[in-house]
Amino acid sequence: MAERRLDGIRLDGRDRAILAVLRREGRITNAELARRVNLSPTPCWARVRRLEQAGVITGYVARVAPEAFGRRVTAVVTVELESHRAEDFARFEAHVQGVPAVFDCAAVGGGVDYVMKVSAADVAAYQAEMDRLLEAGVGVKRYFTYFVTKPVKEAPPPLDGAEDSSA
Structure with a gap:
């Protein structure tokens, strides 16, 4: 090989x-x-x-069912910042690192700046998280929320030929 x-x-x-x-x-x-x-x-x-x-394997994790902790909602949130200077991105990213409800966040190109996944006990708790984000003064211009109604697939990205079914 x-x-x-x-x-x-x-x-x-x-x-x-x-x-x-x-x-x-x-x-x-x-x-x-x-x-x-x-x-x-x-x-x-x-x-x-x-x-x-070598840092190729960075850890081992357990997938835990969120339902084990009671009713949960997951939201996919797109975020656009007011300004696009390097320090604005850095400020937003540093803030998000300290928000436990945000369990996934990626900077993206295109019409928005970030796509985040947020977990909360219910819709009201989710909105409280978003209100805190807006009040934090980290430059959020607008955000759009998409609530997950059914997870369809969760998997890590493929490893360029390593995901062969014969292993």
């Missing part, structure tokens, strides 16, 4: 296969991971450690 270079680390086909499996099943045992990628356990563990140390 062809090798790829990523920030100083070489990722061969076996590394990409390991990453593909771990992205789907982060709690898989090393023995089962090794079996799936056709390696013995010791070299498989060494590859995983190398990927962790």
